[in-house]
Amino acid sequence: MEMESAVASTCFHQPHMERKMSAMTCEIFNELRLEGKLCDVVIKVNGFEFNAHKNILCSCSSYFRALFTSGWNNTEKKVYNIPGISPDMMKLIIEYAYTRTIPITPENVEKLLAAADQFNIMGIVRGCCEFLKSELCLVNCIGICKFTDYYYCPELRRKAYMFILHNFEEMVKVSAEFLELSVTELQDIIEKDELNVKQEDAVFEAILKWISHDPQNRKQHISVLLPKVV
Structure with missing residues (x-):
């Protein structure tokens, strides 16, 4: 899936928090996180450590709620190793938990959507889908449509597929x-x-x-495809 790198990033703001917290509470806890105060959990990703507060992470992600409250984990446990995500993405996820805003760019949107899906953060999923809808063009519409095979983004898939159908002739020329x-x-x-x-x-x-x-592998499909032209 190709994106035009010249497109400016979008800072997505979540109007409806997964778990409601006042802006003042978020700001206070974010200041404490940045100062390393009262943090009760350390998230480790590929050797990088992020101090955080369990309650804040739980407020936006059912993944973290399950992780911190599962019977398999001691509730006093402080350090958690998280697989399947890069430090850069983890940093954005944690910042979102505290600020409910996140910068979405052509360069990070795919990885960010994958991370949001992994942690079940629907606010970021929706933000990424809205960003991708705004980026649809002749060059990337097929890639965006196929990308939705891996994540639950029905509205994005519908819009991408209709874009393909409505712009078929021009799309074939450049895609x-x-x-x-x-x-x-x-x-x-x-x-x-x-x-x-x-x-x-x-x-x-x-x-x-x-x-x-x-042609060597596709000419056999002529008999299947040509009748569709009629």
């Missing part, structure tokens, strides 16, 4: 991702009633372009 579609994915697109093309020749030419990208 490298189009050439990487599977035959099933291509077939599904060209048989949709919502497919927007001025002439049927455009679909025929798109099929030929897709086949010519890997």
Whole structure:
């Protein structure tokens, strides 16, 4: 999935906190975190340590609530090693827990959505989905649509798929991702009633372009794809 790096970042603000806390409370606890005071948990990621407060992390993530209250863990335990996430992403997750804002950029949105999904932080998931919807273009629409196969983003998937159907002719001209579609994915697109093309020749030419990208393995699909043009 390609993004235009020139696009400015978006600082997403969560209007409805997963667990409500006053702005004053968040500010006070964030100051304590930054000063290393009254912290009762250390999150370790690849050797990096982050001091935090269990209650704050629990307030925005069911992952942390389960981690800190599970019968497998001693409630007095202070240090937790978290796998499957980079220190940079963990830093953003913890900052979000305290401030309920997060910078979303073309460079971090994919990893951030994956991290938010891992920790079940729906506020960040929604922010990433809104950001990706705003970034949809001819070059990345297929990548964004396929990206939603891994995360529950139904509205983003619907918008990306309709973007593909409504801009099919122009998308085929410039999208490298189009050439990487599977035959099933291509077939599904060209048989949709919502497919927007001025002439049927455009679909025929798109099929030929897709086949010519890997003729040895794709020419066998001509008999399946061409009837969809009619």
